[in-house]
Amino acid sequence: MLQTVGEWIWWERLWLPVSVSWSDLEDKEGRVYAKASQLYATLPCALCLLVIRYLFERYLATPLANIWGIRDRIRLPAEQNPILEKYFRGQTRIPTQDDVRSLCKKTGWPERRVEVWFKRRRNQERPGLRKRFSEASWRCAFYFFAFVGGILALYDKPWVYDLREVWAGFPKQSLLPSQYWYYLFEMGFYLSLVFSLTFDVKRKDFKEQVIHHMATLTLLSFSWISNYIRVGTLVMVIHDSSDILLEGAKVLNYAKYHRTANGIFVVFTAVFMVTRLIIFPFWLIHCTWVYPLELFPPFFGYYFFNIMLLVLQLLHLYWAVLISRMVYKFIFSDDRSDEEEDDSDPPKERNSKLSHMNGSGARGRANGH
The missing domain is CATH 1.10.10.60 (Homeodomain-like)
Incomplete structure (x- = not known):
């Protein structure tokens, strides 16, 4: 029975175009191809990143919070x-x-x-504020190094400048070492986020974050096995570009550099809208929907990969609405929704007490004279 299930899972028509088999993707003549077994390295990578995160937050983020005077209320x-x-x-x-x-x-x-x-x-x-600062600092640092690593891995690749090159020779595209390490660390990072969900700050979009992490891991795993690696690296780079700015704005906001944080948030909003609502759907999804049909008939993997991209795009639209609301509040109102609620006397009671105290003091001074 297990053998039958395995045969169904690895049925070539699920993963590969017609006329292409797994034997065509075996290493030969100096060409190396991505293999499902290589994904096992994601687990130890995720665990290592959790250890690195602990050390980063304890020995870098915490001293930095002390220097900037960040204290829990x-x-x-x-x-x-x-x-x-x-x-x-x-x-x-x-x-x-x-x-x-x-x-x-x-x-x-x-x-x-x-x-x-x-x-x-x-x-x-x-x-606490220090916990939020530490988490944002870690994510900002990772996204920065991931983005720089992605740029170094892709800047000289022809498919960055001509998206039709993404499918040149597909699926018989040799795996490059830079692609392997880029995928490994990105997947390890998102898997570490899944592991840390229980003790990370639980935000308002917690469910959407879980869906995003699982969709990302599924998308990256499938793209790896089916050799959709070129477009996968492009997807990761455009996501990291805006995430750096968001986490950086949070870090500076917690450190009370509000003007700088607000400026970075404005830049983040512009980058997010361009990369997630323009480049992602009209360049990358168009690339995965249209260009492959010029080379081979659609198969299950073609539909599955594009459906997962659409799931990410729906999440982008959801977050774009939230960001737009934040920008609106930032411009037109003085909102403290991210701060702790004030459990002291309400404004009317405070004003009443203040007036009473001022009146009593004035009468006392008059009597004294």
């Missing part, structure tokens, strides 16, 4: 309350006004006390 802990804790974990983290009134009846607390409890409880779930 002191948080007031939420009071012990089993009723509210159960509701927080089982129902919602942000109750409506009706929910607050209902909880007031169950706990005997006033509304303001319940609202403050939920704000403090949500703040307890937020990762």
Whole structure:
């Protein structure tokens, strides 16, 4: 049975065009081809990157955070309350006004006390500023070196300047050492992100990030086995180009270099829109949809690879909407959505207390005279 399953999985018509077999991709005459067994190296690479990340965050990011004076905000802990804790974990983290009134009846607390409890409880779930800084620093460093490595691996390749060359001689395209190492470290990095999902900062687009990591690993694995390596390297380079800027802007924002961070974020937005919404769909996806049909009839791998590219493009559109909203808030409003919620007195109460204190002080000074 296992043999039958294996035969189905490695059926040539799933992975290769008609008239091409696995025997055609065996190493010979000095030509080396990509093999599925080489992907096993991705696992130890991912584990090594996790170790490197730990050392980077401890011995580089943490001292840098100390130099820049990045400190975690002191948080007031939420009071012990089993009723509210159960509701927080089982129902919602942000109750409506009706929910607050209902909880007031169950706990005997006033509304303001319940609202403050939920704000403090949500703040307890937020990762510290230093942790976010360390993670962003690590990703920024990796994307920088990956992008530079990708440029060095591709700058002299003809298919960078003429996308029809991507398919010249496909699938009998010899594997280059630079392509192997570039793929290995990129796949190892995304696999390490999957391993670290449980202890990394959980963001609002957590589900989309999981889909992105899995789609990327699936796409890279399939492109490796089917020898779609040339277009795979192009996809990785254009993704890394904007990711450096995003993580760099985060690092500077956490370090309170807000003007520089805002400027880099504007550049990131422009690069993201150009690479993910123009170059990716109208150059690379066009290259994988149209040009191969000039050389061979479509097969399963052709459809599968392009569907995975479309999944990535849908994620690009989703993130483009989020980025556009951030840019809108950045220009037209003073939004603190990424900061911790203030669990002190609301503005009206603070103003009332401030007025009362000022009035009392004025009367005291008058009586003293």
